[in-house]
Amino acid sequence: MNGEMSVIVRTITRFVYGLTVIFGFYVVMHGHLTPGGGFQGGSVVATAFALLVVAFGVVGIKGKLSAHILQNLEEVGALAFIALGFIGIGTSFFYNIIANSGSVFGAHTPIGINGGILDTGGTLPWMNWAVGLKVMTGLAVVVLVMLVGGRNEEEKR
Amino acid sequence: MKKALVFSMFLFAAAFLLLAAAQMRPFGAPINPQMDDYFIGHAQAEASANNVVTSIVFDYRGFDTLGEATVLFSAVVGVVALFRKLRKDER
Numbered sequence: 001m002n003g004e005m006s007v008i009v010r011t012i013t014r015f016v017y018g019l020t021v022i023f024g025f026y027v028v029m030h031g032h033l034t035p036g037g038g039f040q041g042g043s044v045v046a047t048a049f050a051l052l053v054v055a056f057g058v059v060g061i062k063g064k065l066s067a068h069i070l071q072n073l074e075e076v077g078a079l080a081f082i083a084l085g086f087i088g089i090g091t092s093f094f095y096n097i098i099a100n101s102g103s104v105f106g107a108h109t110p111i112g113i114n115g116g117i118l119d120t121g122g123t124l125p126w127m128n129w130a131v132g133l134k135v136m137t138g139l140a141v142v143v144l145v146m147l148v149g150g151r152n153e154e155e156k157r
Numbered sequence: 158m159k160k161a162l163v164f165s166m167f168l169f170a171a172a173f174l175l176l177a178a179a180q181m182r183p184f185g186a187p188i189n190p191q192m193d194d195y196f197i198g199h200a201q202a203e204a205s206a207n208n209v210v211t212s213i214v215f216d217y218r219g220f221d222t223l224g225e226a227t228v229l230f231s232a233v234v235g236v237v238a239l240f241r242k243l244r245k246d247e248r
Contacts, residue, residue, distance in 0.1 A: 032206045037214065039225075071237070078230055085219055094219025096212075099205040109205040120205045127215045127222075134226060138233040149240025 004057040013055035020048035028132035032121035033114060038128040042135025049140035053147055067144050070137040077134030084127050098122035 004010070027034075028041030053061060088095025098106045099122025107119040187193065196213060204212035214222050 032208050032211045034208065035210070037208075037211050067237075071233075074230070074233065078226060081226055082223065085223060094216060094223075096204050096216045099203065107205075109201050109207060111201050114207040116207075120207070121211075122205050122216075124204065124206050124211055124215045127219075128211070131215075131222070131226060135229065138229055141233055142236045145237050145240045 004060055005055050009055050013051055017048050017052055020051065021045055024048065024132075024136065028128055029125070030118070031128035031132075032124040033116055033118065038131030039135050041128075042132040043139060045132070045136035046139030046143070049136070050143045053143050058148060061144075065140070065144060067141055067148070070141045070144070074134050074137040074141065077130050077132075077137065080130040081127060081134065084123050084130060087123065096122040096124070098126070099124075 024041045024044030024047075026041070027036035027044055028038055031037030031041065049065065052065070085094045088097040091097070098104075099120075100106060100108055101122070105119060105121050105123075105125045107117060109115075109117065109120045182188070196209060196217065200206060200209040200212040200217075204216040206212035206216070
């Protein structure tokens with residue numbers, strides 16, 4: 001069993017995969033402006049990974065998706081999130097010190113109707129990216145490891 | 158006997174639910190809205206986020222989100238530990 005699905009599914013997956021990843025990154029990037037954020041966008045990107053795994057099977061993705069690299073990226077996301085929480089430790093844990101400071105993502109937000117300005121939010125977009133990286137790689141690791149583990153079980157019998 | 162016991166317990170629970178329903182405040186009227194009003198009024202100026210939910214999740218209640226991330230991390234670690242490849246002598 002190499003788990004590869006039919007040519008129709010594989011063709012549609014090749015078409016949909018990139019769109020799903022782009023949509024997931026869009027949801028992560030606009031987390032401080034529109035509904036969504038790190039968890040939701042990361043889940044969307046992880047769905048694209050799961051689609052890839054289901055459509056191409058273990059053999060098809062061998063050498064393209066590595067569980068070790070994904071695990072390391074997940075730890076990078078988690079550590080970045082904790083580090084961003086410690087940035088504002090001078091006031092309190094998770095204090096938004098970048099907001100209204102003028103640096104990256106630090107522009108002033110006009111009070112009132114959502115202007116859709118991407119350059120606002122302070123630490124929120126950074127944390128969205130950290131959590132998004134963590135969620136997308138973590139769920140991808142879960143799908144990948146479960147598939148490979150189930151395959152080993154079948155070979156043993 | 159057993160049926161009567163079950164029925165009386167059902168009536169007891171139903172009475173509690175009806176009592177709670179009778180005392181419920183009107184829909185959409187929170188008890189202590191001071192904190193909600195603070196978040197809605199100050200989130201754009203303090204956290205500079207147009208999405209108030211994100212400003213609560215990552216700024217005002219960031220420690221809670223750290224716990225959520227820890228839950229996800231432990232879930233991933235548990236799955237990896239469950240499906241890890243065993244060495245030949247361990248099988």
